[in-house]
Amino acid sequence: xxxxxxxxxxxxxxxxxxxxxxxxxxxxxxxxxxxxxxxxxxxxxxxxxxxxxxxxxxxxxxxxxxxxxxxxxxxxxxxxxxxxxxxxxxxxxxxxxxxxxxxxxxxxxxxxxxxxxxxxxxxxxxxxxxxxxxxxxxxxxxxxxxxxxxxxxxxxxxxxxxxxxxxxxxxxxxxxxxxxxxxxxxxxxxxxxxxxxxxxxxxxxxxxxxxxxxxxxxxxxxxxxxxxxxxxxxxxxxxxxxxxxxxxxxxxxxxxxxxxxxxxxxxxxxxxxxxxxxxxxxxxxxxx
Amino acid sequence: xxxxxxxxxxxxxxxxxxxxxxxxxxxxxxxxxxxxxxxxxxxxxxxxxxxxxxxxxxxxxxxxxxxxxxxxxxxxxxxxxxxxxxxxxxxxxxxxxxxxxxxxxxxxxxxxxxxxxxxxxxxxxxxxxxxxxxxxxxxxxxxxxxxxxxxxxxxxxxxxxxxxxxxxxxxxxxxxxxxxxxxxxxxxxxxxxxxxxxxxxxxxxxxxxxxxxxxxxxxxxxxxxxxxxxxxxxxxxxxxxxxxxxxxxxxxxxxxxxxxxxxxxxxxxxxxxxxxxxxxxxxxxxxxxxxxxxxxxxxxxxxxxxxxxxxxxxxxxxxxxxxxxxxx
Amino acid sequence: xxxxxxxxxxxxxxxxxxxxxxxxxxxxxxxxxxxxxxxxxxxxxxxxxxxxxxxxxxxxxxxxxxxxxxxxxxxxxxxxxxxxxxxxxxxxxxxxxxxxxxxxxxxxxxxxxxxxxxxxxxxxxxxxxxxxxxxxxxxxxxxxxxxxxxxxxxxxxxxxxxxxxxxxxxxxxxxxxxxxxxxxxxxxxxxxxxxxxxxxxxxxxxxxxxxxxxxxxxxxxxxxxxxxxxxxxxxxxxxxxxxxxxxxxxxxxxxxxxxxxxxxxxxxxxxxxxxxxxxxxxxxxxxxxxxxxxxxxxxxxxxxxxxxx
Numbered sequence: 067x068x069x070x071x072x073x074x075x076x077x078x079x080x081x082x083x084x085x086x087x088x089x090x091x092x093x094x095x096x097x098x099x100x101x102x103x104x105x106x107x108x109x110x111x112x113x114x115x116x117x118x119x120x121x122x123x124x125x126x127x128x129x130x131x132x133x134x135x136x137x138x139x140x141x142x143x144x145x146x147x148x149x150x151x152x153x154x155x156x157x158x159x160x161x162x163x164x165x166x167x168x169x170x171x172x173x174x175x176x177x178x179x180x181x182x183x184x185x186x187x188x189x190x191x192x193x194x195x196x197x198x199x200x201x202x203x204x205x206x207x208x209x210x211x212x213x214x215x216x217x218x219x220x221x222x223x224x225x226x227x228x229x230x231x232x233x234x235x236x237x238x239x240x241x242x243x244x245x246x247x248x249x250x251x252x253x254x255x256x257x258x259x260x261x262x263x264x265x266x267x268x269x270x271x272x273x274x275x276x277x278x279x280x281x282x283x284x285x286x287x288x289x290x291x292x293x294x295x296x297x298x299x300x301x302x303x304x305x306x307x308x309x310x311x312x313x314x315x316x317x318x319x320x321x322x323x324x325x326x327x328x329x330x331x332x333x334x335x336x337x338x339x340x341x342x343x344x345x346x347x348x349x350x351x352x353x354x
Numbered sequence: 355x356x357x358x359x360x361x362x363x364x365x366x367x368x369x370x371x372x373x374x375x376x377x378x379x380x381x382x383x384x385x386x387x388x389x390x391x392x393x394x395x396x397x398x399x400x401x402x403x404x405x406x407x408x409x410x411x412x413x414x415x416x417x418x419x420x421x422x423x424x425x426x427x428x429x430x431x432x433x434x435x436x437x438x439x440x441x442x443x444x445x446x447x448x449x450x451x452x453x454x455x456x457x458x459x460x461x462x463x464x465x466x467x468x469x470x471x472x473x474x475x476x477x478x479x480x481x482x483x484x485x486x487x488x489x490x491x492x493x494x495x496x497x498x499x500x501x502x503x504x505x506x507x508x509x510x511x512x513x514x515x516x517x518x519x520x521x522x523x524x525x526x527x528x529x530x531x532x533x534x535x536x537x538x539x540x541x542x543x544x545x546x547x548x549x550x551x552x553x554x555x556x557x558x559x560x561x562x563x564x565x566x567x568x569x570x571x572x573x574x575x576x577x578x579x580x581x582x583x584x585x586x587x588x589x590x591x592x593x594x595x596x597x598x599x600x601x602x603x604x605x606x607x608x609x610x611x612x613x614x615x616x617x618x619x620x621x622x623x624x625x626x627x628x629x630x631x632x633x634x635x636x637x638x639x640x641x642x643x644x645x646x647x648x649x650x651x652x653x654x655x656x657x658x659x660x661x662x663x664x665x666x667x668x669x670x671x672x673x674x675x676x677x678x679x680x681x682x
Numbered sequence: 683x684x685x686x687x688x689x690x691x692x693x694x695x696x697x698x699x700x701x702x703x704x705x706x707x708x709x710x711x712x713x714x715x716x717x718x719x720x721x722x723x724x725x726x727x728x729x730x731x732x733x734x735x736x737x738x739x740x741x742x743x744x745x746x747x748x749x750x751x752x753x754x755x756x757x758x759x760x761x762x763x764x765x766x767x768x769x770x771x772x773x774x775x776x777x778x779x780x781x782x783x784x785x786x787x788x789x790x791x792x793x794x795x796x797x798x799x800x801x802x803x804x805x806x807x808x809x810x811x812x813x814x815x816x817x818x819x820x821x822x823x824x825x826x827x828x829x830x831x832x833x834x835x836x837x838x839x840x841x842x843x844x845x846x847x848x849x850x851x852x853x854x855x856x857x858x859x860x861x862x863x864x865x866x867x868x869x870x871x872x873x874x875x876x877x878x879x880x881x882x883x884x885x886x887x888x889x890x891x892x893x894x895x896x897x898x899x900x901x902x903x904x905x906x907x908x909x910x911x912x913x914x915x916x917x918x919x920x921x922x923x924x925x926x927x928x929x930x931x932x933x934x935x936x937x938x939x940x941x942x943x944x945x946x947x948x949x950x951x952x953x954x955x956x957x958x959x960x961x962x963x964x965x966x967x968x969x970x971x972x973x974x975x976x977x978x979x980x981x982x983x984x985x986x987x988x989x990x991x
Contacts, residue, residue, distance in 0.1 A: 133557060159559035167557075173550035175662060176543070183540065184547040188559040190540045194568065197539035198532055199364045204539065211540055251559050413782055415789075474976050481717045481785050482975060485926060489968030492923075496965040602789060609786055641797035648790035653775055656783045 084147045086111050086287045087132065087163065087255045091141035094127050094311075101127040102311045104141065109255060109287045114278065116302035116319075117291045120331055124311040125291045126168055129257055133165050134158040146254065160188055164253035166244040168260045168291070174233035178224055178243055181232050182215040185250035189214070215250060221283075222246040222276075238269055242276075249284065256280070258290045262297060270294070274301045295332060299323065307331070371527045375520040387519045388587065393627035394522035395584045398529045400607040400623035401616055402576030405533060407605070408614035408662070409542065410569045411549025412476065416487030417577050417604045419494040422596035423467045424460030424578020426498065429510045429591040431456035436514065453516040457525075457582040464578020465571045467494070472570035476563060491598045498593045509592030516586040525583055526620075529576050533616045536572070545569055549614070599641075606648050611658050618660030684833035689956045690949070695840050695909075697948020698847035702902035703925030704932070704940035705854060706895025712871035712935035713891045715781060719788035720768055721899060722922015723795035724761055728900030729820065729913040730799065730813060731760035736821045737809045750823040757904055758897045765896025766889050774885070792922075799915035813915065820911035839909040850901055851941055857894070858937050867891055871935060924951075924967040931974050933984025942982060 087109040094102040102124040109115055117125050131138045134155040143150050145161045153161075164185075173181050190211060192204035219225050222242045227235055232243060241261055248256055258277065262270040278301050281288050292298035298305065299319040307315040307322055309331040315322050322328055362369075382390065403417045435452040439445055475486040499507045536542040547555035548562050556562045585591040604623075611622030633640050651658070703725055710718045735756040739749045772791050776784045803810030828837040858864040869877040870887045878884045906921075907913050928947040932939025947967060955963040974981065 135553070135557070154561075154563075155553075155556040156559045156561045159557060165557055167554065171551045171554035173547050173554065175550055176546055180543055180546070184543050184555065184560065185558040187540050187544050192539075194536075194539075194541055194572075197541055198535050199360070200535060201360055201364070208538075208540065247558060413785070474972065478975055478979065481781060482930070482979070484785060485717065485923075485930075486968075486972055486975060488923070489927075489971050493965045493968050496962055500961045602793065605786070605789070638797075638801050641793060642801060645790045645793035645797060649772060649787055649794065652783050652787040652790065653772075656776075656779060 085109055085144075086146055087289070088144040088147075089128070089132060089141065090144070092128070092131050092138045092143060093140035094124070094131050094136060095139040100311055102131060102308075103313075105131070105308075105313060107289075107306060109289060111254070111287055112281065112285055113304070114281050114288045114290070114302050116298035116305045117289060117308065118293070118295050118298055118305055119308035119314075121293075122310070123308040123331075125308055126259055127311070128308065129165060129259055129289075129291065132158075133163055133257060159251055159253075162252070162254035163257065164248035164251045164255070165257040166241075166248050166259055166261060168263060170240050170244055172232040172240060172243060172247070175231055177229050177231055178219060178227045178235065179212070179215055179229060181243055181247050182218050182250045183211055185247045186211045186215050186218075188251055218246045218250045219243075221249070221280075238265055238273075241265070241273070245276075245280070249280070253286060255287045255289065258288065260291050260293060262292065262294065270297055274298070277301060295323075295328075367527050367531050368524065371524060372520065375523050379519045382519055389628065389631050390519055391517055391522040391583070391587050392631075393624045394519075394526045395580045395587070396604070396607060396623040396627045397526050397620045398522075398576055398580040398583070399604045400611065400619035401526075401529045401533050402573045402580070403604050404608050404611075404613065404616065404619045405536065405545075405569050405573040405576075407608055408612070408619070409533075409537065409545040409549060410566055411552075411613075412566055412570075413481070413484045414487040414570070414573075415484050415598065415601050415605055416471070416489075416491035417573075418596040418598060418600035419471075419487075419491035420464040420467055420574035420577035421581035421584070421600070422494055422498065422593070423581070424457075424464035424575075425581030425585040425591050425596070426460075426504055426510070427463040427578070428453075428456040428460035428582030429513055429585050430504075431459055432514055432516065432586065433510065433512070449514070449516065453521070453586065457579055460578040460582035461575040462578075464581070465575035467578075468571040468574025469567065471574075472567040476566040476570060488598050488601070491596075491601055495593045495597060505591075507593060509590060509594075510585075511590050513586055513589040513591060515589050517583045522583050522587075525579050529579070530616060530620060532572070532576065537616065541565070541568075546614075603644070606644055609648065609658055610651060612660035612662060613658060614662035615658070615660035615664055617665035618658055618663075621665070622659065685956070687832075687834045689952045691834060691836055691840060693949035693952030694945065695843055695948070696952060697945035698844060699902045699906055699921065699944070700925045700928045700948050701941045701944025702847055702850065702898045702905075703921055704928040704944045705851070705937065706899050707926050708929040708932070708934055708936060708940040709867070709891050709895050711929070712937075713867060713874065713888050714773065714777070714784075716773065716784050717788065717926065718768075718773075718892075718895075719785065719922075720772075720791040720795060721895065722918035722920075722925070723792050724764055724768075724896045724918070725899040725903045725922060726799070726913075726915060726918030727764055727795060728757050728761045728896075728903030729907045729917060730818075730915075731900070732757040732904045732907060733813075733818060733820055733913060734809055734811065736823075745821070745823050745825075747824075753823065754901075754904055757900045761896040761900035761903075762893040765892040765899075769889050769892040774888075796915050796919070815915065817912040817914040820907040820913050822911065823908055837909070843905045843909060846901065846905060850898060854894070854898065854937065863887070863890060920964060927967045927971040927974075930971060930981055933981030936981065936983045939981060939983035 085108040087107070089105050089107040092102060092105040093100070105128050117128065119125050130136045132143055134150065134153050134157065137152050145158060145163055148161065150158050150161060173184060190207055192201065192207040196204040216225070216228065219228060222245055224239060224243055224246060227239060232240065235243060245258065245261065261277065262273050265273060274297060277288060277290065280286065290298060290302065302319060304317065305319055305322045306313060307328050314327045314331060315325040399417060399421065403414065406412050406414045432452060438448065438452065440448055471487065471490045475483055478486060498504050504510065544555065544560045544565050547558065547560055548565060552562055607623040607626055608619045610626065611618030611620070630640055633643065703721065706721050707718060710716060710721070732753050736753045739752060768791055772787050773784055776787055799812045800815040801812045803812055803814060826837055826839060828835060858867060866877070866882045866887045869880065869882055870884055874884050924947060925944065928943035929940045931947060932941070932943030947970065950970060951963055951966050954966050
């Protein structure tokens with residue numbers, strides 16, 4: 067309802083402007099292992115792109131290279147046209163790239179509200195001295211951050227959990243809290259790392275709907291890692307498929323689905339699912 | 355209109371505290387005054403170390419080094435100002451002004467030392483950081499022992515006795531107010547986020563290294579305050595007072611009270627000081643008791659007495675206690 | 683030149699001691715990812731147990747080789763048992779807890795040993811135990827013979843110390859790289875959980891690592907006590923910290939690294955103290971530590987392991 071009120075003023079009507087996020091030939095090598103090879107990605111404003119691939123395909127590695135957790139071994143990452151290679155994650159976050167984590171990384175002992183308030187921190191204006199002197203400006207700033215954080219909680223349907231410690235939340239709500247937290251940093255690009263992992267089928271569908279709604283309400287570009295290809299097909303405009311660190315396909319969901327290389331990479335997983343052969347759907351904690 | 359309001363809000367704890375402390379001071383015997391001053395100094399140390407070890411989740415075991423920096427700075431200033439009596443100013447007031455200046459200067463130098471130590475070492479992980487802070491503690495000691503200006507191993511003696519009960523506990527109020535206000539601010543939450551998950555905090559836009567250094571600097575400044583207060587109680591400033599054994603004592607207080615609990619470390623520091631005062635007869639057993647306490651505590655209740663909670667979290671919610679997030 | 687060589691001899695002799703102690707740190711860190719703060723105090727206990735055994739045998743009055751050996755072996759046994767006990771009762775219960783909990787416990791154990799040994803004596807034995815804070819004199823195991831080789835002072839103590847230290851380091855290399863236990867140890871150090879799943883008794887390997895490290899510490903202590911006979915309950919503090927620095931310098935968790943680190947630290951201390959700033963000797967190790975951690979935190983031979991996100 068009030069979602070538009072807290073939306074970041076990102077990417078208003080600049081159609082055809084520079085991509086909000088761009089990766090050019092990004093390569094990640096760990097010792098002798100090439101985890102990601104010449105990864106290319108252009109993310110336009112308000113675009114919803116799925117990054118898919120089987121286990122160990124390098125999806126999370128791509129995220130880590132984009133968000134600055136690792137400095138890319140080769141290639142370059144641009145956010146809003148500016149090269150960000152070698153910047154620390156908090157700097158890249160300040161440029162407008164927010165993320166969630168595959169293996170939920172909430173601030174466990176802090177309340178749901180505080181988790182989000184930490185992320186609102188980038189918007190804080192009062193410094194340490196003001197906080198220690200308890201100035202009026204500081205108190206107004208705190209009140210504003212608190213209000214803002216509360217709104218993000220409400221958007222993600224977590225208002226009733228406001229004061230509960232994050233560790234006590236049910237699994238699905240923890241995932242949503244992570245998204246609320248990422249949104250609170252005021253991003254232009256939201257990177258979601260397997261947001262549906264460990265959820266059951268109906269929860270997954272609801273989540274994908276929510277992701278699309280976030281995109282529409284906040285006007286964000288969203289990059290979603292998903293393991294389950296069928297799920298992500300429904301919401302994304304474009305897909306990028308990784309396998310063994312190599313981009314094996316890209317394009318519309320329809321085109322990607324028919325790509326023989328993708329079918330091969332997925333054989334035994336989504337391939338079978340599409341033929342309605344039973345595949346256990348609920349496997350939390352798996353790694354990619 | 356606004357400015358006086360701000361000053362009042364900002365200084366309220368001090369304005370309330372000072373008359374209370376002065377009133378109490380008159381009724382204290384010399385013995386109790388000195389015990390309570392020592393306890394106050396320890397409370398300052400424990401609460402300020404908690405900013406780094408408890409809030410931020412880093413592990414410093416070199417607090418005594420920063421204490422030393424503050425102590426020597428303050429001691430040099432009061433020694434230099436000895437006998438300084440400006441015309442027209444009552445001598446007690448002049449002494450007080452000099453002492454205040456000396457304490458503040460001690461805080462500044464200790465903060466600078468904290469910055470110097472923190473900048474390179476706070477990139478390190480927990481246990482490495484512990485050893486490096488311990489190393490700096492030792493380096494500070496060795497430097498003092500080799501500097502003629504600071505009296506080498508014998509130290510500086512003949513300091514005026516300036517630390518009264520009221521001085522020490524005004525310091526306590528300042529430290530506790532600092533810690534509580536920090537914790538209630540967005541900056542404090544950023545520190546807690548670093549403690550909870552450094553990678554996630556960084557990803558949410560918290561400059562983790564910068565924040566750790568800031569926490570370290572603030573913490574060191576208050577260690578310097580404690581140092582300045584202590585040497586003007588014992589009237590002697592020697593490197594032996596600031597070995598890493600002292601640092602560990604402070605760590606024990608923080609751990610005992612609960613990493614992350616301001617009231618916890620204050621209560622633990624106060625309680626341990628009084629308990630050790632009682633054990634003065636059996637001095638030799640004191641450190642043994644300390645170490646046993648530490649081990650047993652870690653094995654049975656590693657979160658300390660208070661955990662990360664504050665004393666009033668156990669009180670029933672009173673109607674006049676607004677929830678902090680409701681702001682002003 | 684003579685001075686240079688003399689520093690070389692002294693530096694190597696201190697360095698081998700650091701190396702022996704550093705091995706204990708590095709092995710324990712390898713399997714537990716814990717800085718065993720109490721390790722320097724195990725070293726101190728090594729010296730004292732040697733002292734008590736020597737007095738019980740009367741080795742001080744009429745030193746013989748069997749008596750010296752008995753002192754050696756006895757002290758190693760005591761330290762090995764102490765190491766195993768510390769692991770069993772102080773660290774094992776905390777293994778699943780955050781690492782800082784174990785570190786704080788380690789500090790507690792260290793203080794317990796240091797101050798426990800400074801308690802007033804019970805007076806049950808001829809030699810008072812605990813020894814109290816006053817330094818004691820370690821009985822000489824054999825007569826000192828000094829040679830002067832072109833001005834460089836060298837004693838039979840230096841020679842024996844070298845030989846024994848290198849012998850033990852060689853032996854350790856064999857244990858770590860050539861035995862089943864060593865292989866299990868390396869497996870646990872690589873990934874304790876997986877090693878456990880592969881049928882390795884992780885508890886036994888960790889306990890064994892503590893025993894091994896403690897035995898080496900007692901060897902170091904006896905070598906030091908033989909040539910510099912004053913011993914006191916705080917004697918483990920500085921060598922312990924410095925040996926830790928040596929372990930970090932060599933790459934913590936890395937066995938050859940600890941040996942090299944110990945030797946380099948011994949030499950660096952000796953040369954810097956000898957030529958530049960003698961009174962800053964104790965600060966050198968920490969200065970080195972800080973530089974190493976800033977420039978190459980993984981140490982000389984260590985590998986970086988990035989945190990998985």
